Amino acid sequence: MRLIQNMTTIAEYPAAEHSVPSRAMKIAVIGGSGVGKTALVVRFLTRRFIGDYERNAGKLYSREVQVDGEQVTIQVQDTPGAEMTDNGISLPDHVSCSIQWADAVVLVYSVTDRCSFDLIEQLHQLVVRSGGANMRPVILLANKADLLHLRRVDSEQGPLIAGNLGCSFYEVSASEDYSQVHGAFHRLCCQLAKQTPAVSNSSNNSAGVAMEKRRSPLIPRPKSPNMQDLKRRFKQALSAKVRTVTSV
Numbered sequence: 001m002r003l004i005q006n007m008t009t010i011a012e013y014p015a016a017e018h019s020v021p022s023r024a025m026k027i028a029v030i031g032g033s034g035v036g037k038t039a040l041v042v043r044f045l046t047r048r049f050i051g052d053y054e055r056n057a058g059k060l061y062s063r064e065v066q067v068d069g070e071q072v073t074i075q076v077q078d079t080p081g082a083e084m085t086d087n088g089i090s091l092p093d094h095v096s097c098s099i100q101w102a103d104a105v106v107l108v109y110s111v112t113d114r115c116s117f118d119l120i121e122q123l124h125q126l127v128v129r130s131g132g133a134n135m136r137p138v139i140l141l142a143n144k145a146d147l148l149h150l151r152r153v154d155s156e157q158g159p160l161i162a163g164n165l166g167c168s169f170y171e172v173s174a175s176e177d178y179s180q181v182h183g184a185f186h187r188l189c190c191q192l193a194k195q196t197p198a199v200s201n202s203s204n205n206s207a208g209v210a211m212e213k214r215r216s217p218l219i220p221r222p223k224s225p226n227m228q229d230l231k232r233r234f235k236q237a238l239s240a241k242v243r244t245v246t247s248v
């Protein structure tokens, strides 16, 4: 991990009635399958490493923390793994939506998985394209640094590609080192905090809302399946009624 200077801590913030979170930060974690996305998110948010995970379908985690003395709500979207196919990259819809939704993105590959490294440039392109003129903060994590004997990506290659893409790079081990993982996410949160100055609580709202407004044209508003189902059933009922009336 790169040396982080003047690091301020993200501490869990005790929920208190008077302490309204001043903003929300939305972070999407994307990368190949099995690179440790869930392990990293869980490690960052709970300090714990849990060795066994189910293949994930994309969970959203939320936690109130302090960044540079300010209380914020961090939402971290874990996503299903992207795959490389003969026709290019295979990306679950969930990942595309998460990229559009996020204020910042964490790209992850595993040092033990060459294919996951090869995905990074394309994933980064997707992030850039979906952001339009707003370039969102992106960091690159090389995970599983503890598995030295299984390494398939040289340690120089990570910083090289990160330099080309213009993002910060951290080699980490979710299983071995909490502080590396925490440092990387924390740095990203600080970057985000600087980009969107806080609005005082007395204005009864947040820069998070401002961020939401700014990005709203990009975010597809997924229709609730229930509403769609209701509409379909309503149309069916209506056309059945029309048929009944015309046959009378």
Ligand SMILES: Nc1nc2c(ncn2[C@@H]2O[C@H](COP(=O)(O)OP(=O)(O)OP(=O)(O)O)[C@@H](O)[C@H]2O)c(=O)[nH]1
Pocket: 032, 033, 034, 035, 036, 037, 038, 039, 040, 050, 051, 052, 053, 054, 055, 056, 057, 079, 080, 081, 082, 143, 144, 145, 146, 147, 172, 173, 174, 175, 176
């Ligand atoms: N040794 C080691 N194992 C890790 C590390 N991070 C994750 N793992 C293991 O790698 C496996 C996959 O981790 P996950 O966090 O489920 O990976 P994922 O990217 O969320 O996987 P998908 O949901 O399938 O995309 C699990 O068995 C983890 O225990 C690490 O830093 N070191």
